[in-house]
Amino acid sequence: xxxxxxxGARLHAHETKAKKVVSANVLFLIIAATAVVGFFxxxxxxxxLAFIGPVFGIKTYAGNVDLSSLQxxxxxxxxxxxxxxxxxxxxxxxxxxxxxxAGDTYTLFMNAKDAASFADDLSGNIGGGxxxxxxxxxxxxxxxxxxxxxxxxxxxxxxxxxxxxxxxxSTTGLTVxxxxxxxxxxxxxxxKLSIDRAGQTMDFVVTRATITSPSVTxxxxxxxxxxxxxxxxxxxxxxxxRAAAQDFKTRGVKSVILDxxxxxxxxxxxxxxxxxxxxxxxxxVTERTNGKVVSSLRSGSNPLLAGLPTVVLVNGNSxxxxxxxxxxxxxxxxxMLVGEKTFGKGSVQKLIDLPDGAELKVxxxxxxxxxxxxxxxxxxxxxxxxxxxxxxxxxxxxPQLDAAQKELGL
Numbered sequence: 001x002x003x004x005x006x007x008g009a010r011l012h013a014h015e016t017k018a019k020k021v022v023s024a025n026v027l028f029l030i031i032a033a034t035a036v037v038g039f040f041x042x043x044x045x046x047x048x049l050a051f052i053g054p055v056f057g058i059k060t061y062a063g064n065v066d067l068s069s070l071q072x073x074x075x076x077x078x079x080x081x082x083x084x085x086x087x088x089x090x091x092x093x094x095x096x097x098x099x100x101x102a103g104d105t106y107t108l109f110m111n112a113k114d115a116a117s118f119a120d121d122l123s124g125n126i127g128g129g130x131x132x133x134x135x136x137x138x139x140x141x142x143x144x145x146x147x148x149x150x151x152x153x154x155x156x157x158x159x160x161x162x163x164x165x166x167x168x169x170s171t172t173g174l175t176v177x178x179x180x181x182x183x184x185x186x187x188x189x190x191x192k193l194s195i196d197r198a199g200q201t202m203d204f205v206v207t208r209a210t211i212t213s214p215s216v217t218x219x220x221x222x223x224x225x226x227x228x229x230x231x232x233x234x235x236x237x238x239x240x241x242r243a244a245a246q247d248f249k250t251r252g253v254k255s256v257i258l259d260x261x262x263x264x265x266x267x268x269x270x271x272x273x274x275x276x277x278x279x280x281x282x283x284x285v286t287e288r289t290n291g292k293v294v295s296s297l298r299s300g301s302n303p304l305l306a307g308l309p310t311v312v313l314v315n316g317n318s319x320x321x322x323x324x325x326x327x328x329x330x331x332x333x334x335x336m337l338v339g340e341k342t343f344g345k346g347s348v349q350k351l352i353d354l355p356d357g358a359e360l361k362v363x364x365x366x367x368x369x370x371x372x373x374x375x376x377x378x379x380x381x382x383x384x385x386x387x388x389x390x391x392x393x394x395x396x397x398x399p400q401l402d403a404a405q406k407e408l409g410l
Contacts, residue, residue, distance in 0.1 A: 070094060095358070104363050106349050112357030117181065122234050122266055128187040128208035132157055133262055134179050135317055141171040141179045143195075144317060145262055145393075147213060155206045157195070160390020164201065165194040184208070215266075216240035218247065224254035225410055230274065233266030233321040238273035238300075245277045245304040255309040255408040257401070258325075261339060261388075265320025268297065268348065268367075275328050276300020278310065278335070284328040286372075287348055287365040294365060299328070310335040311404040314382055319343035327369035327380050337382035338404045344379035 078085060092111045099109040110118055120127060131150020132143050141163040146152040163171050166182045174182075183191055185208050195202045215237045217229045226248040230237060248256065268285070275284050279299040287295045312335045314326050323342050329335040348365040368374050386403045 092358075099360065099362075104347075106345070106347055106361065107363050108361045109354075110359045110361060114177070114181075115357060115359040117177075117184075118359070118361075121180075122232065127184065127210065128189065129184050129211040130155075130157075130191065130206045130208060131211050132183075134163070134176055134183070135262075136176055137162075141174055141176075147211070150211060151206045151209050155204050157193070157204060157206070158197070158390070159393040160197070162196040163193055164196050165192075167192050168194075214240060216244060218244035220248065220251050220253060223410055224252060225257065225405065225408065226251075226253035226255070227257045227259060229259040230322075231263055233263070233268075233270035233274070235267065235270070237266070237270040241274050241277065242304070249304055253308065255311075255410070256305055257311050257313060257404050257408070258329075258335070259313045259401075260318045260322040260326060261313050261315040261400070262317040263319070263322040264317060264343075265322055265345065268321055268324065271321040271324045272297055273300045275325055276303060277305045278303050278329060279332060280306065282328075282332065283370055285324050285367045285369065287367050289365045306334070309408050311407050312337050313400055313404055314339045314342050314380065315388065315400070316340050316343055316379075319345040323375055323380055324367065324369075327373070327375065330380065330383070331370040336384065336407055337380065338384045338407060339382050339386055339400045340388070341381050341385075342375070342379040344375050344377045346374040346376035 074090065077090075092109075095109040095111075099107055130152040131147035132152035133145035133147075135142055135144045137144070143152070143157055143159055143161040143163065145159050146157055163179065165171060166179065169182070171179055183193070185191060187208055187210050190205050190207050193204045193206065195204060213231065215230060215232045215234045217231075219227045221227075226244075228241065228244055228248075230241065272284060275282075276299040280303045281301045282299050283296050284299045285297045286293050287297070310329070312326050312329055314322070314337055318326065318339075319342065323345065326337055326342060330337050346366055346368070347363045348367050349361050350364045352360040352362060354360055366374050366376065384403055384407065386400045388398065388400050392399060
């Protein structure tokens with residue numbers, strides 16, 4: 001028995017040794033295979049992500065661009081420039097230049113500072129500002145509105161003023177974002193604006209203050225008219241607009257004016273929710289990429305204001321999400337549009353996070369009204385066209401609002 005045990009022991013030892021050899025070989029193969037796969041994934045990760053990305057709704061591009069010319073420019077600049085160069089600033093400039101070369105006004109590279117400012121704009125918390133709305137009119141930086149009781153109004157700035165210089169620096173060629181960035185600053189500091197008003201040059205020194213404006217305001221007149229003003233479509237718009245609509249119902253409002261003038265847009269889902277105050281789960285916009293419908297977006301439900309006579313006020317600065325609302329209400333014939341032709345922005349942008357707090361705002365689709373119209377560059381023509389001049393605004397007159405009230409029989 002003992003021999004058997006010993007023999008058995010020898011056989012067991014042999015099997016164990018053999019298993020160790022096999023295990024070592026398998027382990028080597030696993031390590032080798034892992035190394036190969038790791039090398040492949042490391043070198044072909046973009047291709048792999050491009051293959052599996054669509055399964056998870058992720059868009060990727062597997063190719064690369066030859067940056068040798070950019071490197072050559074960088075080296076030549078560093079070697080020869082008489083001055084101080086900041087590499088981060090150069091990289092930001094290269095990113096901005098590349099994205100700008102796409103040729104789409106709404107596709108932008110934003111560094112961390114620009115991205116933070118953009119987020120503040122959309123939230124209404126703009127920090128140190130003067131309380132003036134800026135736009136580009138006839139290729140010139142122009143004040144199109146001032147907030148009551150804020151620094152711009154107190155200093156005497158008016159709608160229609162053309163901004164010639166900001167702190168003695170010409171505004172020629174500036175975008176809206178660039179002009180706004182130069183006007184804003186720390187609370188308590190001042191900004192000097194040189195203004196052209198009807199051919200007369202005037203200088204203003206304005207002290208910046210904390211500016212916070214809600215995206216929705218509302219009033220109810222003694223005659224039962226509810227005026228709902230939406231200045232942008234942000235994360236608070238849906239709840240604020242619904243609260244205002246509920247107040248209208250409680251106070252027995254008989255007709256409504258929805259004021260979307262100078263509303264540059266914002267979140268599409270906020271526009272859907274606002275439309276849900278009049279429309280019950282209706283398709284309000286379709287999005288198409290390369291001509292193919294990729295999504296159909298519906299309004300919210302529980303239309304508190306359905307059936308109430310409604311007029312929508314629009315102008316040349318009503319854009320994007322504002323146009324989605326105006327276009328859907330016009331197509332479904334639940335409101336009359338009064339004012340001026342809208343801006344004409346029929347594209348959808350997506351925000352993509354980039355390294356170091358930067359963001360890419362990129363056009364991903366074109367949107368169409370319920371009747372299948374894309375309004376890019378054409379805008380939406382109101383049912384009743386009424387202009388509003390700078391002189392009217394400065395005199396406290398509002399012929400567009402007057403026309404809307406007349407349309408409602410008020």
